[in-house]
Amino acid sequence: MRDVAVVGVGLSKHVSKRRDVNIPELVWEGVSAAYEDAGITPRDLDGIITGNMPAFEGVNLPELWGAGHWGAYNKPVLRITTGGTTGGSVGHGAFYAVASGLMDTVIAIAFEKQSDGDSTAGLNTVAVADMAPFLSYGIDPAFMLAFGGGAVGVAVYQASSYMKRSGCTPHHLDKVSVLCRTNAAKNPAAHLKQPGLTPEEVARTALMQYPLRFGHVCPASDGACAMILTTAEKAKKLTDKPAFIRSVASCSEEGALVGIAAAGTANTDPCAQEGCKVAAANAYRKAGIKEPRQEIDLAEPYAPFAHQLLMFYERLLLCDEGEAPSILDSGSMELDGALPVCPSGGVISTNAIGASALERIAEAALQIMGKAGEHQVEKDVHKAVAHGWGGAVNLNVVAVLADTPTPRG
Amino acid sequence: MEYKDETTSISGSWNLGQWHWKHETAVLMQHFLASLKDKKVLGLKCPECGLVYCPPKPYCSCLSIPEEWVEISDEGVVTTFTFSGSWSYGGMEEGAGTPRIIVGVMLDGSNTEMLSQLEDADRDHVDVGMRVKVKWADEPQGTIEDVMHSLPA
């Protein structure tokens, strides 16, 4: 296996409605920034790995009309789509291409232009896997909707369960939103920027569904992210300070949605997220990391809902279960803290869904390369963990990045 | 070239209601549902690791085949919950519509959870760990809806 280096990162602006550009043009903003950052042109590419959510923009083959625009003429194009984890899986696909020796230089592109389509309709096509048993038991879909459908429906059961088991209070949820949205205010690519936001202001936003308020939930964004990955040898010629993707690992559980998924590892507590623990342990092992709590400098968990930042911090094995709320209170997760979390502002501030899990890897890379700008954390970042959650709420993807390649032998 | 804040949009729509698909109930589920008519809740037990799946499924996470039907209780414990509709929370009046309490329930003897609408309960006293029981209809219909309403136990 070969070492894999990140030599370029590009992000478009993220806002709720980009009516001035179409999808290929929006994505080009991220893609061209990545080419410029890496100092290469599309001619240097061996292939393109891309992805977005299935059917979100009303089309299901966007890579084929977008790829030419992004520099893929006469090049291999591979689309990967795995729900909320899509961007992470795209990053993994690009990693596999370079690590395997099959390609030297690839671009990973992930995007979503939610304002062009109907995200609820798109999500329904993802949710059919979980809805199908309901329907086949003879349940009217309206009855099912009363139980809280969609992504928020999944999240509220998870949040209730996590809060009970961890001691996380509504005030902790408010503080997570403040941490993320104030970090986002320093990130030019972020969507919801709220400098000076206070927990009291978050607590005054309307309830979406118990226990989550609007202030605890991600926005719907238009945006794109691109990363250029290459071999260690080629990276040397392009930059003095690449970020290395040391390892990737993913784990699919059976439906982790509480309820009657006719599936489940019998571990249907939606906050258990055993798959995240498995993926994290595998990723650390492959990355040569023995003590993640001591060795990881920065975490970008995938948290579109406030409780998930704390829950996934625990499931990424960065502390004991139930410890994350007090770690948040300690200030350790801040930009100047001991283990900064979501310095980018996280998914709770910016969610162009298909792009979001790639943006976690991109932020980890930017922080290691020292190119994050105003939201660059205070400490030196040698090792970072980036995470994605999605699929049919049953897939976790983890990547470990570092400023040096994986030690071998 | 002149850049604009907004360009011309062309709209279209897909009629998802015209999109038809089928999902088979499968034999195990048919047996499970039929037993509900007798107010009996069945689970399927794995011979290898002993986990009990309710509703049943044909494969276990330990890669063995669950095959033993066991009767499980119609009482269980709340594992998670949420509320919908209008109510007062954190000092504010929230939401709109009929108040509902929805709970995740793990029935005694099962290792999996189901969602259920909890009736005749005080929201302020709903919590993880609370005991509840299935609210049966006088004449259960043999659908999953038979076990999707519950009462405090």
Ligand SMILES: [Zn+2]
């Ligand atoms: Zn088993």
